[in-house]
Amino acid sequence: MSEIADKPISALQAKREGYPEDKFEVHLLDQYKLYVEMADRVSARRMQASNMYMLVLSAAATAFALVPDKLSDKAKPLQLVLAMAALFIGVLWHRSLAYYRDLNEAKFKVIHEMEAGLGHHR
Template identity: 40%
Template structure:
């Protein structure tokens, strides 16, 4: 879905006044900055979850090795909780991807009102995200990380099962 650049106007240029182009460019700069902040927040969230899950995997491994976790509902409860946490992380990544996608559609529409369109040109140069040789979107990789951690938790739960 593309956004018609003309649909962004709340007030036509001819009735807005002399500051129209200046204000349009300032709004464009602000909007691009906000899109960049969404990406930064996404990376911060990923760093947080990787750190938490790395610590939890380490803790569960030690607890299993020391025989502290037992094959019971109580023993499996932490695994269920962290697998749910992996699902939450996966949904957060998906949400950020959707939010960024929407923001960049607006950025591209705003560029339709400006003399140059660097993000449009960059996207064309990257093959529109269709060729992994030109560009592999980070979200494709990000989607797998929570699933890999969930798989590790399943393997640890399986090790608990095998311990008896």
């Protein structure tokens, strides 16, 4: 993670100094709402990406199963290509999930720091 994501509260505290107190809380609350909405959208995009990967892998599995056994000598290269493509797609899916996990983790870290700044943290 970046140094900024590791220390969001220090940036929050630095901005508080010299900022009108009544406006700071209102603006921080607006930013908090925006961040929560953005985190929700990241989760929705992760689900859409997972659905797409599942659809593509299901189609590859169906294509692999539909290759006739009669053409076994001619079908072996096709089956090998399909299996390699499915493996590659699985690796992409895993990387995509890791990316979305890291992104949401960073967003929720900032959200928790904002909650602490608003006085609504555990």
